[in-house]
Amino acid sequence: MFHREAGVFKTTYAADMALYPLPIAKWTMVVLAILFVVVLPLVLHEYQLSILNLIFIAIVGALGLNILVGYTGQISLGHGAFMSVGAYTAANLAVHLGLPFWLTLPAGGLMSAAIGVLVGMPSLRIKGLYLAIATLAGQLIIEWTINHVPAISGGAQASIQIDRPTLFGYVLKSQAQLYFFLLFFAVLAIVVTLNLMRSRIGRAFVAVRDQDIAAEIIGIDIYRYKLLAFAISSFYAGVCGVLYTYYFGIANYEQFQLIVSIDYLAMIIIGGLGSVLGTIFGAIFVTMLPILLRVVLESAGSLFFSDSELANVISGTRLAVFGALIIVFLIVEPEGLNRLWRNIRSYFRVWPFSY
Amino acid sequence: MTGEDLGFLLSLLMNGVSIGMMYSLIALGFVLVYKATDAINFAQGEFVMMAGLIASAILAIDGAPLIAALVATFAIMIGFGFALERVVLRPLLGRPVVAVIMATIGLAAVLRGLAPVVFGGETRPLTLPIGDDPISLGPTSLPPIQLLGIVVTIVFFAAFSWFFKKSRMGVAMRAVADNQQVAQAMGINVERYFALAWAMAGIVSAAGGIVWGSMLGVDVHLALVGLKVFPVVILGGLDSVGGALVGGLIIGIVENLVAGYIDPYVGGGTKDFVPYVLMILVLMVKPYGIFGKRRIERV
Numbered sequence: 001m002f003h004r005e006a007g008v009f010k011t012t013y014a015a016d017m018a019l020y021p022l023p024i025a026k027w028t029m030v031v032l033a034i035l036f037v038v039v040l041p042l043v044l045h046e047y048q049l050s051i052l053n054l055i056f057i058a059i060v061g062a063l064g065l066n067i068l069v070g071y072t073g074q075i076s077l078g079h080g081a082f083m084s085v086g087a088y089t090a091a092n093l094a095v096h097l098g099l100p101f102w103l104t105l106p107a108g109g110l111m112s113a114a115i116g117v118l119v120g121m122p123s124l125r126i127k128g129l130y131l132a133i134a135t136l137a138g139q140l141i142i143e144w145t146i147n148h149v150p151a152i153s154g155g156a157q158a159s160i161q162i163d164r165p166t167l168f169g170y171v172l173k174s175q176a177q178l179y180f181f182l183l184f185f186a187v188l189a190i191v192v193t194l195n196l197m198r199s200r201i202g203r204a205f206v207a208v209r210d211q212d213i214a215a216e217i218i219g220i221d222i223y224r225y226k227l228l229a230f231a232i233s234s235f236y237a238g239v240c241g242v243l244y245t246y247y248f249g250i251a252n253y254e255q256f257q258l259i260v261s262i263d264y265l266a267m268i269i270i271g272g273l274g275s276v277l278g279t280i281f282g283a284i285f286v287t288m289l290p291i292l293l294r295v296v297l298e299s300a301g302s303l304f305f306s307d308s309e310l311a312n313v314i315s316g317t318r319l320a321v322f323g324a325l326i327i328v329f330l331i332v333e334p335e336g337l338n339r340l341w342r343n344i345r346s347y348f349r350v351w352p353f354s355y
Numbered sequence: 356m357t358g359e360d361l362g363f364l365l366s367l368l369m370n371g372v373s374i375g376m377m378y379s380l381i382a383l384g385f386v387l388v389y390k391a392t393d394a395i396n397f398a399q400g401e402f403v404m405m406a407g408l409i410a411s412a413i414l415a416i417d418g419a420p421l422i423a424a425l426v427a428t429f430a431i432m433i434g435f436g437f438a439l440e441r442v443v444l445r446p447l448l449g450r451p452v453v454a455v456i457m458a459t460i461g462l463a464a465v466l467r468g469l470a471p472v473v474f475g476g477e478t479r480p481l482t483l484p485i486g487d488d489p490i491s492l493g494p495t496s497l498p499p500i501q502l503l504g505i506v507v508t509i510v511f512f513a514a515f516s517w518f519f520k521k522s523r524m525g526v527a528m529r530a531v532a533d534n535q536q537v538a539q540a541m542g543i544n545v546e547r548y549f550a551l552a553w554a555m556a557g558i559v560s561a562a563g564g565i566v567w568g569s570m571l572g573v574d575v576h577l578a579l580v581g582l583k584v585f586p587v588v589i590l591g592g593l594d595s596v597g598g599a600l601v602g603g604l605i606i607g608i609v610e611n612l613v614a615g616y617i618d619p620y621v622g623g624g625t626k627d628f629v630p631y632v633l634m635i636l637v638l639m640v641k642p643y644g645i646f647g648k649r650r651i652e653r654v
Contacts, residue, residue: 075453129452129593132453140627141632145628269457312476323463324461326457326464330458
């Protein structure tokens with residue numbers, strides 16, 4: 001990841017597909033692992049860890065959306081709703097049946113995958129903007145259903161409180177404990193996605209995205225792979241929703257509204273469509289941005305706005321900045337932060353002899 | 356059926372027709388853009404919100420005459436349409452349809468985010484001098500604002516029908532919608548007509564914003580009206596002006612009938628649910644809508 005190659009010397013496809021292009025990449029991974037497992041938890045405060053925790057959760061959800069949008073070329077405006085399906089499934093199972101997280105987590109993911117396939121069904125007949133509208137309808141219908149069916153949402157506030165996850169008898173409740181819990185799932189999601197995209201399935205996804213008719217001719221069952229992409233994507237979203245629920249200790253539909261779907265689209269567009277590293281960049285960027293905005297606006301904003309207005313202004317500015325960034329990246333750098341990162345790397349590949 | 360039941364049904368139908376026509380008005384802006392430029396505008400509701408906010412802000416200035424507020428709103432929205440096409444949409448020409456969708460979603464986020472920062476978070480009134488007393492129409496009655504909505508919608512649809520059929524610009528625009536390359540070969544400046552389409556969306560949104568804003572009051576939630584546009588245009592066909600009218604009427608009537616007869620049993624809110632279910636069904640069965648142009652394309 002950080003090493004400098006002297007050039008491109010790959011002679012086989014296997015070498016091109018390898019997770020570690022050079023032996024030194026393994027050492028980079030070791031260094032990163034030590035940094036995240038040992039150094040950061042010791043150095044950072046509770047608050048800084050909580051930001052990292054949110055980033056970890058966002059990475060899981062954004063990877064799921066990128067599999068669907070970036071790799072398979074379908075579009076979904078219903079990611080937030082899929083997250084809510086996972087969240088409420090897990091919350092209901094945990095509260096009513098007392099199941100532990102290692103059962104509710106996959107259950108939430110599977111339920112979300114099932115709903116995702118259902119919402120993805122129209123993709124068999126339509127694509128592009130029609131699919132965007134269909135998934136938008138999916139988002140609104142799921143939101144409405146959760147909000148109006150007390151059996152799912154647990155009554156008045158449409159929110160369910162659940163206990164923190166327990167592991168080997170320990171209740172994970174401090175930010176540091178949750179840090180390791182969430183780090184595990186973020187890393188798992190990253191490794192699974194990286195390997196999935198190197199596999200037959202991942203290559204079929206990319207083929208469907210690039211030229212669906214050609215993909216069909218070379219023997220890829222488009223319908224199957226489109227639905228599979230929806231299923232995998234929603235599984236990630238469901239798991240992401242379950243993680244949110246355990247992290248905050250409450251499942252609340254307000255955390256999964258249309259606006260969240262747009263946040264996640266922003267992540268993968270800003271980070272880079274069809275790239276795992278880009279997804280991670282995007283998740284970091286989109287999670288950090290409102291925090292930075294808040295710091296800036298809270299110190300400078302009181303000059304222009306009263307305290308009561310400030311909360312409105314902060315959330316409004318956040319949304320506007322996201323929207324503007326989506327537009328700017330689409331126009332200026334459609335491949336996102338990932339492309340910028342690669343540009344920097346390829347510049348340094350031959351530095352200082354750039355001729 | 357007793358007389359009371361019939362009266363209830365009639366008032367639901369009447370209400371549905373008027374609300375449906377007002378949906379059609381907003382859907383018209385959406386259809387104009389899609390027809391001419393093949394771009395889908397996810398920010399249509401935000402356009403409407405923006406127009407409502409501008410109109411109410413100008414009216415809030417002491418002594419501002421109504422006509423000045425209306426003219427200024429239309430002028431600003433037209434300018435906004437042109438600017439938007441130039442800054443956001445034109446660089447995206449020739450890019451995948453998903454890019455344009457995302458860009459308008461981004462635009463929607465910008466407008467929705469800026470609204471409370473610029474205009475404050477509270478709901479603003481937008482009072483037109485037409486009174487509040489319901490006007491009775493035979494056995495039923497309607498608030499004056501809904502009648503105004505019907506009139507404005509009819510005027511706009513008539514004007515645009517004339518524009519597309521008779522005027523030189525309208526014919527050129529139809530040519531652009533039909534085939535961009537051939538239109539260009541015939542000497543039509545395609546980019547100018549793209550800009551014109553967005554400006555027309557601005558005009559329609561200005562009218563929609565003023566009518567809807569004075570009915571509901573103006574705040575960020577006014578943009579939610581835009582979500583109802585999707586069932587309307589999917590039902591009518593994305594590229595059909597007449598379809599927008601028919602789709603709007605169907606959605607308006609269906610949602611009012613459902614709200615009137617089913618809401619009491621399920622505890623309300625079906626208005627925000629049924630149109631989308633209807634839309635999903637249409638997408639499954641007849642994705643190009645009632646009047647939409649069928650595009651032969653394997654998916």
